Amino acid sequence: KQEVTQIPAALSVPEGENLVLNCSFTDSAIYNLQWFRQDPGKGLTSLLLIQSSQREQTSGRLNASLDKSSGRSTLYIAASQPGDSATYLCAVGSARQLTFGSGTQLTVLP
Amino acid sequence: ETGVTQTPRHLVMGMTNKKSLKCEQHLGHNAMYWYKQSAKKPLELMFVYNFKEQTENNSVPSRFSPECPNSSHLFLHLHTLQPEDSALYLCASSQLLAGAYNEQFFGPGTRLTVL
Numbered sequence: 241k242q243e244v245t246q247i248p249a250a251l252s253v254p255e256g257e258n259l260v261l262n263c264s265f266t267d268s269a270i271y272n273l274q275w276f277r278q279d280p281g282k283g284l285t286s287l288l289l290i291q292s293s294q295r296e297q298t299s300g301r302l303n304a305s306l307d308k309s310s311g312r313s314t315l316y317i318a319a320s321q322p323g324d325s326a327t328y329l330c331a332v333g334s335a336r337q338l339t340f341g342s343g344t345q346l347t348v349l350p
Numbered sequence: 351e352t353g354v355t356q357t358p359r360h361l362v363m364g365m366t367n368k369k370s371l372k373c374e375q376h377l378g379h380n381a382m383y384w385y386k387q388s389a390k391k392p393l394e395l396m397f398v399y400n401f402k403e404q405t406e407n408n409s410v411p412s413r414f415s416p417e418c419p420n421s422s423h424l425f426l427h428l429h430t431l432q433p434e435d436s437a438l439y440l441c442a443s444s445q446l447l448a449g450a451y452n453e454q455f456f457g458p459g460t461r462l463t464v465l
Contacts, residue, residue: 244392274453283356283440284456329393331454336406337383338454340393 242267244332246341253320254349261315261344263330268308272333275304275315277326278343284329288315320348352376354457356441362463363431371426371460373441381446382424383454384416387438399424400446431464438462 243266253259263273272291276284288297288304290313296305303316317324327345331338354375363369375382384396398406399418413435415427424441438461444454 272452276456281438281459281461283354283458284442286453286455289453331393337395337398342390342392 242270242332242334242339244330244339244341246328246330246344248344249342250345250347252347252349255320255322257320257348258316258318259320259346261317261328261330261346263313263315263332263341265311265313265332265339267332268311269334270308270332271335273304273306273313274331274333274338275302275313276329276331278329279326287328317346320346322348322350324348354441354443354455356439356457356460358460359458360461360463362465363428364465365431365433367431368427368429370428371439371441371462373424373426373457375422375424375441375443375455375457377443377445377455379443379445379455380421381444382418382421383442383444384424384426385440385442387440387459389437393440396426428462431462433464436462436464 245264247262274289275287290297290306301318306313327343329343330341357372382399386394396410397416402418417425438459440459441457442454445452
């Protein structure tokens with residue numbers, strides 16, 4: 241059974257800092273990995289999708305990497321802004337479903 | 351309407367009530383999902399529908415009854431719920447390609463409170 245762990249559970253940084261969120265998974269036989277953002281009480285917004293054959297994906301200030309062999313993914317956020325404050329969720333995709341981590345709650349202080 | 355929509359956004363019900371949650375996707379996808387998000391727990395997959403056929407049921411109690419009349423609409427019928435069923439219920443959709451599900455897009459969720 242796939243297990244997904246996200247570290248740290250919470251992170252508080254000053255505005256402008258570059259930061260890295262970590263995601264690890266136990267079964268390397270994955271189809272894809274998806275990073276989401278969730279604002280309090282809201283649904284999930286897809287940020288980046290990495291297919292199993294890819295090593296990284298970039299969108300604006302976000303960069304996600306995938307190392308299947310070690311069971312790890314990182315989400316890099318450059319020049320953080322207060323508007324980036326949210327919970328970031330990592331989800332690992334098998335052929336049939338996504339398995340989610342518990343998330344990293346990010347606070348960017350002005 | 352664009353993306354994935356869900357109604358109602360908030361719902362309060364007693365344990366003896368019957369209610370339904372509705373989800374509609376405007377993305378032309380062929381797979382739809384129900385997830386449950388409880389406080390302090392990871393999202394839990396409840397049901398998956400592929401071309402209107404249920405393909406996954408993750409040991410969900412029978413007091414939750416899904417219905418998928420077509421590829422764009424998904425319902426979750428609720429009856430005799432328990433207070434521990436209070437949670438955010440999220441609907442998602444994706445495109446099934448080459449036998450695997452692709453990027454999932456989520457609706458805003460229904461916040462359910464069971465009294």
